[in-house]
Amino acid sequence: MNIIYSEFYNVDVKNQKIESKEIPDDFQQYISKLIESVTSNTRTRQYKTRSNTTEVINCINTMLLDVINNTHENFSRTHEFIISIVNRLLRCELEAQEQIKGTGNTVLVGSLIISLVEMDIEDKQSYMCIISKVDNNGFIDITDLKRRQGFSSEEFRIWRSTVISFEIEEDMLILDDIYVYLDRSVSYWCNTFLEIDEKINDEVNTDLAFKSVHTALARSLKTNAPTDYTILKNHLITYMRRDVLIDYDEMINSMLDEYVPYQVEADKLAKLKSNLLNLPASKGFEKQFNSIPKRIKSRMRSVYKVSQGITLKIDFNAENIDEMISSENGHDGHHYLKIRVEDEQTYRSFIRNRN
Structure with a gap:
């Protein structure tokens, strides 16, 4: 498995903004562990696309084609597509929060990690896009006993994850499977954000x-x-x-x-x-x-x-x-x-x- 490209964002529903975080070298190990955990998770559901032209699916498809054809312009195009995906999630979470505001509940706070991965499969050219929302509720810093936002480098709690796999067949990029993990029942992740339906x-x-x-x-x-x-x-x-x-x-x-x-x-x-x-x-x-x-x-x-x-x-x-x-x-x-x-x-x- 080769991680081609990753980006990390804090999705701030309360302040209605997204915040990109540069990924340092020593954080790559965390992302590798996260991807391994997500791709090996068997507690998932299989989904299908409504259309290849829906926003998220189209962005992923184009990003992978750019990688295959080396037209990503040093990943600047990839970055723009990922921003589109993250902004869509923010809009969907704002809508979801509006719908549940009378219940006293809130959309779970978390960080979004999007990774493009090339798979090591014999006789196949395969790729995956992995979209994961992880818990970043915070911790107490023992140096000053102040609460800070973040998560454990050894353990992580995954709120949501989606693995979308593709294969090259006759020089065409074909969407193969979509697997989704949810830690609880929420409709917006699949229905309005990803626009996919259960198989x-x-x-x-x-x-x-x-x-x-x-x-x-x-x-x-x-x-x-x-x-x-x-x-x-x-x-x-x-x-x-x-x-x-x-x-x-x-x-x-x-x-x-x-x-x-x-x-x-x-x-x-x-x-x-x-x-x-x-x-x-x-x-x-x-x-x-x-x-x-x-x-x-x-x-x-x-x-x-x-x-x-x-x-x-x-x-x-x-x-x-x-x-x-x-x-x-x-x-x-x-x-x-x-x-x-x-x-x-x-x-x-x-x-x-x-x-």
Whole structure:
């Protein structure tokens, strides 16, 4: 991988300006680490362009053609195109800030790094443009205990990143793939700034992810570890019924990392987790998508036969279902369900104390 050219900007929404920062030699290592982190990130979504003539895509295409044809005029033309991209981001963030001003929230403060990269791929001439917004919220300088703007040279938090890859085919520069990482759900980055659309929409991702995980849980647990199946199914539904940006790996980790099983062995649970983490690749859904709760509402209810004339209906959207209901063996040899009741009328309907 060869970094052809990079520029660094502070995007100041509060003061409505952009500020270019010259990149010193010792900062190149930071950019190399950033690019390595961004390009190796698998928690991304794949996108497609609306048109090759949209502003950002057209700027990137022209910059790379200048590099290939050596017409960048010592990168002065490249600089002008990058300024156009950064100014567009500022405009989009100002619009986004205006839309959310009544909520008390603000657009995340950050610095923008844009890099052009030539890839080392055998028998292929490939290039990438990487656009990353990184956290620069600041730090306390221990020399004078004053707050300054900046970030760690060893670690960085990436708010947003986009990797746009190109290949040379028959002497033509062809856009190959676009991958986007978002640390949270925001629409302006893809919709108004980059003007790109997801290849697989949120409804399809929600359907595939839920169905794939639920099927894997059922196959592994439903028969031999029904308690674990019920609890983990509820965790899945509770997580996906929220209208939020889903980070798939994070969801699986939150479901299983601290989970203490009731019936399934630890080694089988570890194998299940490994299988779940491989589902996006095998089932064709993405690791990042916005959950669409309405797509799983029909799957959020199960009916259990208790005894003759009595059934138990569970809506799988309750928090901590494992603390709400449990089964017990009675001294009389019968099995019983113990349910925590929060509705007073329901509780009073089953009082059997005659006092």
